Amino acid sequence: QVQLVESGGGVVQPGRSLRLSCAASGFTFSSYGMHWVRQAPGKGLEWVAVIWYDGSNKYYADSVKGRFTISRDNSKNTLYLQMNSLRAEDTAVYYCAREVITIFGVAVHAFDIWGQGTMVTVSS
Amino acid sequence: DIQMTQSPSSLSASVGDRVTITCRASQSISSYLNWYQQKPGKAPKLLIYAASSLQSGVPSRFSGSGSGTDFTLTISSLQPEDFATYYCQQSYSTRLFTFGPGTKVDIK
Numbered sequence: 001q002v003q004l005v006e007s008g009g010g011v012v013q014p015g016r017s018l019r020l021s022c023a024a025s026g027f028t029f030s031s032y033g034m035h036w037v038r039q040a041p042g043k044g045l046e047w048v049a050v051i052w053y054d055g056s057n058k059y060y061a062d063s064v065k066g067r068f069t070i071s072r073d074n075s076k077n078t079l080y081l082q083m084n085s086l087r088a089e090d091t092a093v094y095y096c097a098r099e100v101i102t103i104f105g106v107a108v109h110a111f112d113i114w115g116q117g118t119m120v121t122v123s124s
Numbered sequence: 125d126i127q128m129t130q131s132p133s134s135l136s137a138s139v140g141d142r143v144t145i146t147c148r149a150s151q152s153i154s155s156y157l158n159w160y161q162q163k164p165g166k167a168p169k170l171l172i173y174a175a176s177s178l179q180s181g182v183p184s185r186f187s188g189s190g191s192g193t194d195f196t197l198t199i200s201s202l203q204p205e206d207f208a209t210y211y212c213q214q215s216y217s218t219r220l221f222t223f224g225p226g227t228k229v230d231i232k
Contacts, residue, residue: 035221037168045160045168045211047221059219062125095167108174109215110158114167 002026002113004096009118012086022079022096022115030054030074033099035111036081038092038120046092049081050099064090086122093117126150126214128224136232143199145227147212152192156216159188159197162226163208171210172197199229207231 008020022034036048049060049070058070069082079096097111127150137143147157159172170179172188175195185200199206212224 037223044209044226045162045213045223047213047223050218050221061220100173103173103177103179106174106177107156108158108177109156109218109221110170110173110179111160111168111213112170112173112179114169116167 004098004113004115006094006096006115006118009094009120011121011123013124014087014122016086017082017084018086018120020081020083020094020096020118020120022081024077024079024098027098027113029072029077033101034070034072034079035097035099036068036070036079037095037097037111037114038090039095039117040089040092043092048094051079083120086120088122091120091122093119125220126153126217126222128212128214128222130210130212130224130227132227133225134228134230136230137202138232139202139204141202143202143206143229145197145210145212145229147190147195147197147224149193149195149214149216153214153216155191156214157188157190157195158213158215159186160211160213160223161206161208162211168211202229 005023051070067085071080095117096115098113100112155175157175160168162168176188209228
């Protein structure tokens with residue numbers, strides 16, 4: 001069963017750090033690019049970061065650049081998001097998602113598998 | 125950066141209605157446009173990829189069209205389980221993905 005399970009969320013004070021994890025199972029994790037997407041309470045989806053299948057490239061949304069770091073351990077089938085200097089506006093449900101690059105030979109770069117999400121609340 | 129807009133932001137419809145949602149990109153994205161459905165408290169679900177291709181397992185009442193900057197998601201006959209929020213997403217820029225603001229479909 002293809003599955004992504006996030007963990008590590010919680011309540012943290014502004015300025016502090018938190019690390020999220022996303023455990024993958026049921027597919028060859030090392031073959032896929034992986035993303036973090038967040039959703040503030042009552043708001044829409046915001047893409048946060050991507051890491052290529054081999055970890056060679058990483059890209060970030062401007063809102064988190066310099067504060068968040070995406071990484072992966074393909075030997076553990078796990079994706080991470082290190083969040084530093086947290087702000088109130090980082091409060092959100094954080095989802096990890098698998099990127100499928102092609103479907104039936106068509107280039108798509110779509111997010112076909114999502115985790116259930118983990119809540120991060122930044123508050124004093 | 126590529127900006128995505130959607131219209132309407134919300135709509136009320138009845139079971140059996142035909143529903144159309146529009147998504148516009150700030151620059152041409154060819155057919156690199158995906159649609160997601162999200163129900164309250166749940167993760168998003170991929171419905172349509174590459175503007176018009178139906179993801180496996182998605183009912184055929186969902187369809188997508190468009191290319192360049194203008195795209196549409198159509199639900200041909202709205203079912204009770206379709207009441208949700210729908211998001212478009214551009215995947216033309218694979219260094220900075222962008223979602224639209226969403227369209228909430230609720231019961232009239």
